[in-house]
Amino acid sequence: MSDLKKNKPKGALVAFLGPLGTFSHAAVDQYFGIDAPKHSVATIDDVFAQVEAGHAQFGVVPVENSTEGAVNNTQDCLVDTSLQIVAEVVIPIEHNLMMREGASTTSIKRIVSHRQSLAQCRGWLAAHFPAVEKVEVASNAEAARLASLDPHTAAIAGLRAAQLYSLQVLYARIQDQQNNCTRFLVLAKDPVPPSGADKTSILVYAENKPGALFRILEPFDAFQVSLTKIETRPARDSVWAYVFFIDFEGHIEDSAVRKVFEQLQGRTVKIKQLGSYPLAKVSA
Amino acid sequence: MSDLKKNKPKGALVAFLGPLGTFSHAAVDQYFGIDAPKHSVATIDDVFAQVEAGHAQFGVVPVENSTEGAVNNTQDCLVDTSLQIVAEVVIPIEHNLMMREGASTTSIKRIVSHRQSLAQCRGWLAAHFPAVEKVEVASNAEAARLASLDPHTAAIAGLRAAQLYSLQVLYARIQDQQNNCTRFLVLAKDPVPPSGADKTSILVYAENKPGALFRILEPFDAFQVSLTKIETRPARDSVWAYVFFIDFEGHIEDSAVRKVFEQLQGRTVKIKQLGSYPLAKVSA
Numbered sequence: 001m002s003d004l005k006k007n008k009p010k011g012a013l014v015a016f017l018g019p020l021g022t023f024s025h026a027a028v029d030q031y032f033g034i035d036a037p038k039h040s041v042a043t044i045d046d047v048f049a050q051v052e053a054g055h056a057q058f059g060v061v062p063v064e065n066s067t068e069g070a071v072n073n074t075q076d077c078l079v080d081t082s083l084q085i086v087a088e089v090v091i092p093i094e095h096n097l098m099m100r101e102g103a104s105t106t107s108i109k110r111i112v113s114h115r116q117s118l119a120q121c122r123g124w125l126a127a128h129f130p131a132v133e134k135v136e137v138a139s140n141a142e143a144a145r146l147a148s149l150d151p152h153t154a155a156i157a158g159l160r161a162a163q164l165y166s167l168q169v170l171y172a173r174i175q176d177q178q179n180n181c182t183r184f185l186v187l188a189k190d191p192v193p194p195s196g197a198d199k200t201s202i203l204v205y206a207e208n209k210p211g212a213l214f215r216i217l218e219p220f221d222a223f224q225v226s227l228t229k230i231e232t233r234p235a236r237d238s239v240w241a242y243v244f245f246i247d248f249e250g251h252i253e254d255s256a257v258r259k260v261f262e263q264l265q266g267r268t269v270k271i272k273q274l275g276s277y278p279l280a281k282v283s284a
Numbered sequence: 285m286s287d288l289k290k291n292k293p294k295g296a297l298v299a300f301l302g303p304l305g306t307f308s309h310a311a312v313d314q315y316f317g318i319d320a321p322k323h324s325v326a327t328i329d330d331v332f333a334q335v336e337a338g339h340a341q342f343g344v345v346p347v348e349n350s351t352e353g354a355v356n357n358t359q360d361c362l363v364d365t366s367l368q369i370v371a372e373v374v375i376p377i378e379h380n381l382m383m384r385e386g387a388s389t390t391s392i393k394r395i396v397s398h399r400q401s402l403a404q405c406r407g408w409l410a411a412h413f414p415a416v417e418k419v420e421v422a423s424n425a426e427a428a429r430l431a432s433l434d435p436h437t438a439a440i441a442g443l444r445a446a447q448l449y450s451l452q453v454l455y456a457r458i459q460d461q462q463n464n465c466t467r468f469l470v471l472a473k474d475p476v477p478p479s480g481a482d483k484t485s486i487l488v489y490a491e492n493k494p495g496a497l498f499r500i501l502e503p504f505d506a507f508q509v510s511l512t513k514i515e516t517r518p519a520r521d522s523v524w525a526y527v528f529f530i531d532f533e534g535h536i537e538d539s540a541v542r543k544v545f546e547q548l549q550g551r552t553v554k555i556k557q558l559g560s561y562p563l564a565k566v567s568a
Contacts, residue, residue, distance in 0.1 A: 115423075134326075138398075211505040214498075214501045217497060224495070228516075229516045231516065
């Protein structure tokens, strides 16, 4: 249990990317508890807007490996937002074949799911239901909803969707590749203090010169601050050719991190601190 | 016109991510010409498999900013493939509101599109059709197909989809943000020679040590080879904690690039050359 979770204000509302029954929903339940007040919104932008406007105290958005909206959207929102990242949640992506109560596999006429989920279960589907029609729908939650309406339709979705639509899971964990995780960020208005095992995300704007990235990384090497992720994004403002998303181990209040930031001042056009937050424990 | 396009074997087949009418389809038409023999497949993995098996001579997959399947899929496929990247295609993402011939905006009861496309046109939709129901479907092409069946349904999709389903475009370029592009890669079995203005993509495996990335970038700085993109991906094999996707300017046969590779040998666990190919010209 993180400090954030323990210290979460009673009744604080969590906004997340819907529909209900998606992996985003599962991430909210895992992190804040199944009874936490929450509401789903239609887009990643809306999650940010809800928290920025104070309509929700926390927001949860996918940031890696997601079937639910592009990670690029989350990155674009991070560029513009005043919110802080206060936690990360990593959940395993597990797909299940589910149908209405009482329906049996012999009656399956079609299997519905999000395109990416169908792809992630392709080997299993080819082995078990080679002749059944596969139909792509907008989300796994929508797939589960469709299965709840028709005894001949099976859905591939997560357990949260099965619960939501009272479906029975006929086959669990049918994804071809195990250990596939999605990472979510928890957003809030105020930063969180060091937990002892933290990670920091920053956004760095640099000029379009050979070696620009190299000079940005030098201070991290000098003070032995370990990078965990780096990603370039095309800048929307054409003046700065580079925007880097950088994650590293440590909290913004650590002395080594402060020294890195001092050295970065002269080497970058702008640095935006996105937040320091506890490293996620990956749940089984 | 690129060398590849001029030299494309007559009748060579192109595999791309379907359904027909998506931006992937538009990328194929733009690069290979509208009359090029092509066939669509269901997943990004299938595009790679078609070319690897020789069922198609070229494959086209989205690699950045796509509504059509996750970029992560393409990256995972690049890790495993023996194919080379032989070109990149950058196309502007332009959304249009379209309906059946003869239908008018006053009869619109619902607007259907891919979730991300709806999000990209949100401001425009709020200004023009605030009260009309928005429905998410699996792809923009599916949206166009639905609009072709029902005079009360309008679709948001690209021009290629309008042509394919004989829809009339009522409003063109309705996306809130202009200059939004998607990048596609063209894949083939054999590499292409230098064109004079090339780019190279490599995959670098490094050990999980602080400063690992820094030491990888040093040779690029030393020989003034300009990085255009860098991205970390979690390695699927847990032994190597880091996998980097790196794009830089230059061709694998350039002398500066050869020197960078020589220096990289002792600093990395493994380097995989994904291909050298002409820099894309962004079309208007």
